[in-house]
Amino acid sequence: MLHSNLNINDLDHLEFAGVDAVEMAKKYGTPLYLMDEDRIRDRCREYIRCMHTYLGEASHPLFASKACSFKQMYRIAKEEGMYIDVVSGGELHTAVSVDFPADRIFFHGNYKSPAEIRYSMEVGLGYIVVDNPDELHLVDELAGEMGIRQKILLRITPGVDAHTNKKINTGLVDSKFGATIETGHAEMIVQEALSCKNVELKGFHCHVGSQIFTATPFMEATDIMIAFCKSILNRYGFTAEILNLGGGLGVRYIKSDPTLNIDVVVRQISEELVRICKIMKYPQPAIFLEPGRSIVADSGITMYTVGSIKQITDDICYVAIDGGMTDNPRYTLYQAEHTFLLANRMSAPVDFKATIAGRCCESGDVLKERAWIPKPMVGDNIATLVTGAYNYSMASNYNRIPRAPVVMIRNKEDYVAVKRENYDDLLRNDV
Numbered sequence: 001m002l003h004s005n006l007n008i009n010d011l012d013h014l015e016f017a018g019v020d021a022v023e024m025a026k027k028y029g030t031p032l033y034l035m036d037e038d039r040i041r042d043r044c045r046e047y048i049r050c051m052h053t054y055l056g057e058a059s060h061p062l063f064a065s066k067a068c069s070f071k072q073m074y075r076i077a078k079e080e081g082m083y084i085d086v087v088s089g090g091e092l093h094t095a096v097s098v099d100f101p102a103d104r105i106f107f108h109g110n111y112k113s114p115a116e117i118r119y120s121m122e123v124g125l126g127y128i129v130v131d132n133p134d135e136l137h138l139v140d141e142l143a144g145e146m147g148i149r150q151k152i153l154l155r156i157t158p159g160v161d162a163h164t165n166k167k168i169n170t171g172l173v174d175s176k177f178g179a180t181i182e183t184g185h186a187e188m189i190v191q192e193a194l195s196c197k198n199v200e201l202k203g204f205h206c207h208v209g210s211q212i213f214t215a216t217p218f219m220e221a222t223d224i225m226i227a228f229c230k231s232i233l234n235r236y237g238f239t240a241e242i243l244n245l246g247g248g249l250g251v252r253y254i255k256s257d258p259t260l261n262i263d264v265v266v267r268q269i270s271e272e273l274v275r276i277c278k279i280m281k282y283p284q285p286a287i288f289l290e291p292g293r294s295i296v297a298d299s300g301i302t303m304y305t306v307g308s309i310k311q312i313t314d315d316i317c318y319v320a321i322d323g324g325m326t327d328n329p330r331y332t333l334y335q336a337e338h339t340f341l342l343a344n345r346m347s348a349p350v351d352f353k354a355t356i357a358g359r360c361c362e363s364g365d366v367l368k369e370r371a372w373i374p375k376p377m378v379g380d381n382i383a384t385l386v387t388g389a390y391n392y393s394m395a396s397n398y399n400r401i402p403r404a405p406v407v408m409i410r411n412k413e414d415y416v417a418v419k420r421e422n423y424d425d426l427l428r429n430d431v
């Protein structure tokens, strides 16, 4: 099967992380997110091992927590010794609510409100990744008010093409993120940061895109960023201690996707870093990487129940399920591909073509058009694979649909990590 945590059991049911996924759907209802805690921990350990081995003890992986944000995820990341990224006061609040060490948190994003920045300084946040000059001056001012010197990185746009979907390609010149090297804006913001009294510049950040399976874009970014660092050193005498190369390592969503080898990618990045630092005569900085989806995506599946099957013509059929864009907006947002299984009859022949339709009052609410699946019946369970990233964290209450629960599986034991929302939860803020 697609990943090693997927299997077929004696009842011809989908087995996930060693438990019967159909039984889980019965026990907790659908739609239902299932997550494999052991696999998430394995991924954290693999990143930490590779980065410490190849890049030194000062280099660390950050879990990009926007991929999957709820208390238990931050507890797991904390226990595994991960650093994390947050992109909002809400993510920060969730992390500090479980005592995630604030000095291991990086605050990202192209818009941070004064209240969010103040909150991050109050909890003793490690690093703010400053996106633009307006934000730099705001951070400087607020740090001054608080009487602290805030550690920062500057987000730089290196102009690397990660050859991925445009909407998730963030390293090019035309980007809402960061300061571009090519236009001179990057150098200008460094100059300004060095003149700010209440910030301490520690280094630079860049993020080239998503769904990257090879080291190549990271190696290109390394070359460009070290060359940039060198020119900054020459002109301003500033040496970067930290180079954060961002996230975006790929995940196998469908059979034709490659499999990511974390060890190979990290080793190749380290070789390139050593090589370029030697050529440039630049002291090797600590490297940070920010994997999000590659930590959690294949540690999640979503279970649904089929409600109706509408055969319109020989070629057009809609299979309606009890979820859709509210629990997984990825197809609606960027035609993202997923794999679908008939979880309660796994050996049934895959000989039926249907559009898997969500339940919202939007024609665009589909999970896949013309998917090949076994012919379903009302009441069957359809499973979407590889939904651990950007599903629960992107879920909405559109059409006043309560959010689905997250059930985690640890050592073949299931437990609720996020409860199912009920109707009263939907009314909580209505006055």
Ligand SMILES: *Cc1c(COP(=O)(O)O)cnc(C)c1O
Binding pocket: 064, 066, 067, 085, 108, 207, 209, 210, 211, 246, 247, 248, 249, 290, 291, 292, 293, 294, 389
């Ligand atoms: C989204 C994002 C990540 C994580 O990307 P993945 O594809 O989930 O690994 C990391 N860093 C930054 C700055 C991001 O915006």
